[in-house]
Amino acid sequence: MQLPMATMVAPPEEGEAEGCVQCQRGSKLVLFVTGKCHWGCDYCPLSDNRRESPDMFANERRCNSFDEVIEEAKAMRATGTGITGGDPMLDFDKTVEAVKILKQEFGQEHHIHCYTSIPIGAEKATILGEAGLDELRFHLLDLKLDNYRETIDAAAKAGICVGVELPTEPDKGEILHALLPALSDSPVEFLNLNELEITVGNQENMDVRGFNLSSGITAAAEGSAALSIELKEASEGLDLHVKFCTASYKDAGQLRNRFRRRGEATLRPYEVLSEDDTILFGAVPCALKDAADDVLELSEALGLTEGWIRYDGATQRIEMPLSAAEEIAEHLDVPVMLVEVHPTHERLEVGLVHLNDSR
Numbered sequence: 001m002q003l004p005m006a007t008m009v010a011p012p013e014e015g016e017a018e019g020c021v022q023c024q025r026g027s028k029l030v031l032f033v034t035g036k037c038h039w040g041c042d043y044c045p046l047s048d049n050r051r052e053s054p055d056m057f058a059n060e061r062r063c064n065s066f067d068e069v070i071e072e073a074k075a076m077r078a079t080g081t082g083i084t085g086g087d088p089m090l091d092f093d094k095t096v097e098a099v100k101i102l103k104q105e106f107g108q109e110h111h112i113h114c115y116t117s118i119p120i121g122a123e124k125a126t127i128l129g130e131a132g133l134d135e136l137r138f139h140l141l142d143l144k145l146d147n148y149r150e151t152i153d154a155a156a157k158a159g160i161c162v163g164v165e166l167p168t169e170p171d172k173g174e175i176l177h178a179l180l181p182a183l184s185d186s187p188v189e190f191l192n193l194n195e196l197e198i199t200v201g202n203q204e205n206m207d208v209r210g211f212n213l214s215s216g217i218t219a220a221a222e223g224s225a226a227l228s229i230e231l232k233e234a235s236e237g238l239d240l241h242v243k244f245c246t247a248s249y250k251d252a253g254q255l256r257n258r259f260r261r262r263g264e265a266t267l268r269p270y271e272v273l274s275e276d277d278t279i280l281f282g283a284v285p286c287a288l289k290d291a292a293d294d295v296l297e298l299s300e301a302l303g304l305t306e307g308w309i310r311y312d313g314a315t316q317r318i319e320m321p322l323s324a325a326e327e328i329a330e331h332l333d334v335p336v337m338l339v340e341v342h343p344t345h346e347r348l349e350v351g352l353v354h355l356n357d358s359r
Helices: 018-025 068-076 087-107 122-129 146-157 173-184 204-209 222-235 247-266 287-303 324-332
Strands: 028-035 055-059 062-064 080-085 113-117 133-139 161-168 190-195 241-245 279-284 310-312 315-320 337-341 348-352
Touching: 018 028, 018 080, 018 113, 018 133, 018 247, 028 068, 028 087, 055 068, 062 068, 068 087, 068 247, 080 087, 087 113, 087 122, 087 204, 113 348, 122 146, 133 146, 146 161, 161 173, 161 222, 173 222, 190 222, 190 247, 222 241, 287 310, 287 315, 315 324, 315 337, 324 337
Parallel strands: 028 080, 080 113, 113 133, 133 161, 161 190, 190 241
Antiparallel strands: 028 055, 055 062, 279 315, 279 337, 310 315, 337 348
C-alpha cells in the first residue's frame, strides 16, 4: 500500500535567507557542477554515481553544456539556482561561469546561492561577488570559524550574503553551542541546521558512530532534531538567524514542490498531474511502421485533435488522455495502459497499470 505524502509548504521565517525561501517554493534549480570533493566526510549522503564524478547535473538531468542547464531552468520556471556538489570550489572556473551565464540569461533578479567547505580566500571570494553570486554557504569542516574568517569577510565586502549550513550531528552539541556566539560576532547572517540523514551512501559510517534512525518513516538520525531545536532556542537574542530543516521536509516539501512546479510547466495537453505530483496518461503499444495509421484511426475514433495524441518512438507507444484510454480499453485486443512517470527530464516510469486483459 502506498500512502500519499502530504505536501508541506511552510511560510518563511523572519530573517530567513532568500535561497531558502525559494527552495521551499520549489522554484530553485539545483545545479550540481562537480562531484569532486577531497574531504571524505563520513556523513556525506552523495550517491555513488555522482561521488567524484566530473559530470554536471541540472536537477535530475545530466547536462553536457550550459545550454542544457538553461533548458532545464526554463522547464521548471526557475526563479533562482543553488550550486552544489561535491564542492563547487574544486571546479572554480566552471562555478564562476555558471553564475555569469545564469545571470546573463535570466537577469540579476535570478537568485544564486552556492555551497563550499573550502576557505577559498579573499581573491576568489571577490571574483564570485563580481560574477553576481548572491549567497555563499559555508560548511565548516572543523565546526570552527577561524580558518574561514578571511574568506567570509571578503565575501561580505563583495556584497555576498554569507551563511553557514551544517548537518546537526547528535554528538557535536557542545562544539555547536560554542559556535553560535562566534557566528553572531561575524558577518555571517544565517545558520542552517539540516537534520542528519542516514542514507545508503553513509549508513556504514553512521553505524560505526552509533547513530540510529529516529523512526521507521524518515531517514533522520536519532537525536539530530532535538539538538537542532535546542540550538535554535539558544540563538535567541543573537545577531543571527538559525533555521532548522527536517529530513522529512526536504523530501516531502522542497523536492515535491520542485517536482510539482516542473510538472505544471511541462504537462502535455493529454497529461494530468496526480496527487503524488507524478504525471498520468493513457497509452497503447504500437510499432513504428504502424504508428501513422494507428494514430490517425484513434484520433478520428476518439475525436482527439493535434496535441492530444502522439506517438513516442522511444517507448513505441501511442500516448493519449487517460479518459480516452479507458474508453477504448474493452474494445481493443492489444494492451491499453495507464502510465505514471516522474515530471523530470528523463520522465522515469514509476507505474504501469493495464486497463484491459490483453497483455
